[in-house]
Amino acid sequence: MxxxxxxxxxxxxxxxxxxxxxxxxxxxxxxxxxxxxxxxxxxxxxxxxxxxxxxxxxxxxxxxxxxxxxxxxxxxTKANSTIQEENVALTRRIQEEREAVVRLRVQLQQAHKSIPHHPPVPPVC
Structure with missing residues (x-):
């Protein structure tokens, strides 16, 4: 600045x-x-x-x-404190987004485990 x-x-x-x-x-x-x-x-x-x-x-x-x-x-001045408040809010939002990504990964892993896995079908000759 x-x-x-x-x-x-x-x-x-x-x-x-x-x-x-x-x-x-x-x-x-x-x-x-x-x-x-x-x-x-x-x-x-x-x-x-x-x-x-x-x-x-x-x-x-x-x-x-x-x-x-x-x-x-x-x-x-209030300008700087407003910037600080915005930084805190953005940091909080980033943390929330990271937590949401982790939750989605866990859900995907659980969904992947629940899909029945069949042995590969041998090729027909």
Missing amino acids: RVRPRYEELARVIRSKVPQAEVVGAVGRRTSFEVSIDGTLIHSKIQTMSFPDFDEVADIVSSVDSGEAVRQLTAV
């Missing part, structure tokens, strides 16, 4: 609320998306498995700009 567009969107949201904010992006470890304000980490995608709520990040930046202390982010 590319995070650059998300970073750019976050920077845009922050600058729309706090035009004088200095927003700096740096490439980090794969799958990470961390947000710090004045050196204080307020969100880590690695820890939450979600992207931050950009509006709340901008609100925190605005409050810090007004002299308040940095606070932790509490909201995350």
Whole structure:
């Protein structure tokens, strides 16, 4: 998943609320998306498995700009949790399909055993 567009969107949201904010992006470890304000980490995608709520990040930046202390982010985007829910549902469905295949194999084996087997008929010459 590319995070650059998300970073750019976050920077845009922050600058729309706090035009004088200095927003700096740096490439980090794969799958990470961390947000710090004045050196204080307020969100880590690695820890939450979600992207931050950009509006709340901008609100925190605005409050810090007004002299308040940095606070932790509490909201995350629903998009990532929806993806996680879909992954769980797909994993569950795959498991159900595998179990159905096993049941069909057992039924086929039982049906095969119930078919009367006759000795081969010798060819007529």
